[in-house]
Amino acid sequence: MATTTTAPATSSGRMAAVNEMTRLLRLLFEVEREFLRTVTTLVYRVGEPELKYLVCQHAWESAGHARFIRERGRELSGFGTGEAVRDSVRRVFVEAVGHAKSDPLVLTAGFYEVLKPALLDAYRHYLKVTDHLADWPSKKLVEEFIADEERHLREVAPFLKGVDAREWKLHLTQALDDLGGWLGQETRLPLAAGYVWQQDKTPYAHPATCNRGKYPVCSSIFGFDPTEDPIVRPWLTDPKTDARVIRMMVYVWLMMEMDAIDYLATAFIDTPNAPFDLHHDLARHLWDESRHSQFGFRQLPKLGVDLMTVEHSLELYNILVHMPAHERYAMMTMEFEAGSFPTKAHVMDRVRELSDFEADTLLAFDRNDEQNHVRFGHRWLPEMMAQFGETRPVEEFVKATQEKFKQMAKTYGNLTPHSLPKEKRLTGEKILKLATAN
Numbered sequence: 256m257a258t259t260t261t262a263p264a265t266s267s268g269r270m271a272a273v274n275e276m277t278r279l280l281r282l283l284f285e286v287e288r289e290f291l292r293t294v295t296t297l298v299y300r301v302g303e304p305e306l307k308y309l310v311c312q313h314a315w316e317s318a319g320h321a322r323f324i325r326e327r328g329r330e331l332s333g334f335g336t337g338e339a340v341r342d343s344v345r346r347v348f349v350e351a352v353g354h355a356k357s358d359p360l361v362l363t364a365g366f367y368e369v370l371k372p373a374l375l376d377a378y379r380h381y382l383k384v385t386d387h388l389a390d391w392p393s394k395k396l397v398e399e400f401i402a403d404e405e406r407h408l409r410e411v412a413p414f415l416k417g418v419d420a421r422e423w424k425l426h427l428t429q430a431l432d433d434l435g436g437w438l439g440q441e442t443r444l445p446l447a448a449g450y451v452w453q454q455d456k457t458p459y460a461h462p463a464t465c466n467r468g469k470y471p472v473c474s475s476i477f478g479f480d481p482t483e484d485p486i487v488r489p490w491l492t493d494p495k496t497d498a499r500v501i502r503m504m505v506y507v508w509l510m511m512e513m514d515a516i517d518y519l520a521t522a523f524i525d526t527p528n529a530p531f532d533l534h535h536d537l538a539r540h541l542w543d544e545s546r547h548s549q550f551g552f553r554q555l556p557k558l559g560v561d562l563m564t565v566e567h568s569l570e571l572y573n574i575l576v577h578m579p580a581h582e583r584y585a586m587m588t589m590e591f592e593a594g595s596f597p598t599k600a601h602v603m604d605r606v607r608e609l610s611d612f613e614a615d616t617l618l619a620f621d622r623n624d625e626q627n628h629v630r631f632g633h634r635w636l637p638e639m640m641a642q643f644g645e646t647r648p649v650e651e652f653v654k655a656t657q658e659k660f661k662q663m664a665k666t667y668g669n670l671t672p673h674s675l676p677k678e679k680r681l682t683g684e685k686i687l688k689l690a691t692a693n
């Protein structure tokens with residue numbers, strides 16, 4: 256027999272106080288997980304790396320909030336076993352995603368000046384209406400999440416200075432007012448008859464390329480010509496290469512995990528029916544890559560590299576965006592990540608010659624994280640495939656996808672010209688000069 260979805264009247268009356276709080280927790284879970292699914296579309300659309308990093312971090316923290324709420328919710332009766340987000344919540348978040356022509360900073364303002372403050376209000380409301388002794392476990396969580404949400408707003412505020420998003424914020428505010436806030440805790444203001452949902456007019460699609468703002472770009476940073484490319488492949492393995500050169504190259508390599516951030520972030524919105532745990536682990540993966548990229552982004556200037564001379568490679572995003580999300584994910588975990596270990600191991604051994612504890616630490620954590628990512632891949636690729644109705648055995652699918660990628664690379668690869676002439680850009684030759692200067 257199917258489990259009953261409505262409790263008998265007597266028991267629901269008896270448990271009314273719990274049921275009401277569980278209802279709110281369930282809404283908060285859905286809001287957090289849908290925030291995660293949609294805010295990630297900002298990552299590759301905003302150009303400032305620091306803002307990308309922040310959004311990745313906040314996405315991961317939201318995944319944490321959702322996970323702990325789900326855990327707490329399941330201790331209470333009436334949370335439900337499903338994880339689906341109700342349409343009324345989903346509709347507002349999907350609206351906030353905007354479309355291809357939207358200004359990414361205006362969209363960021365929508366998330367961080369309308370939807371997130373409303374979430375903060377919702378948490379504060381929860382704290383106000385729940386019993387602090389009886390519902391202590393939820394209270395502890397919510398108090399912590401309030402501090403997180405306040406910090407998120409503070410952290411993003413500097414990026415939104417001078418951004419005129421009044422019209423867009425009003426548009427989203429109206430959608431939210433129609434619900435009476437995320438928890439329905441405010442007076443509902445029904446939508447005006449003339450309200451037009453953008454998502455019905457112009458559905459969202461991924462941009463053909465990712466945004467790197469003021470930074471110079473190129474197709475790839477890997478190559479064989481020290482007068483052209485920053486990471487000279489044979490130098491990485493040549494025992495005669497100065498270890499300081501290898502260290503600088505690996506920081507460029509790490510910084511360019513920014514492309515992993517950008518293409519991985521596309522996977523959330525494309526999997527609206529994924530189990531929450533999949534998005535949770537993808538969020539972890541995303542945040543890890545954003546930290547790896549920061550390893551390079553923060554270390555290179557300390558070694559005397561001007562970041563305005565380091566071209567960003569757009570190749571992988573530009574190719575992968577033409578493949579569906581499960582194929583992107585297969586390439587990422589089963590090809591790029593799984594295939595990177597031998598070279599990275601060699602690089603780590605060379606860097607250790609320098610007795611640079613910080614570099615050793617960053618590389619060790621990078622390696623540890625990457626091992627987890629491959630594990631995530633083994634766990635989630637079959638589920639990703641299922642989301643897209645892919646029924647071939649995993650191994651066969653991965654092989655076919657690798658072939659497809661090669662074909663796609665012929666069409667969409669190598670299309671981004673160098674922003675900088677080779678005299679100006681960071682190349683192997685320049686790295687050699689900089690790294691061995693003293």
Ligand SMILES: [Fe+2]
Pocket residue numbers: 512515543544547621625
């Ligand atoms: Fe990484």
Ligand SMILES: [Fe+2]
Pocket residue numbers: 515544592624625628
């Ligand atoms: Fe990774």
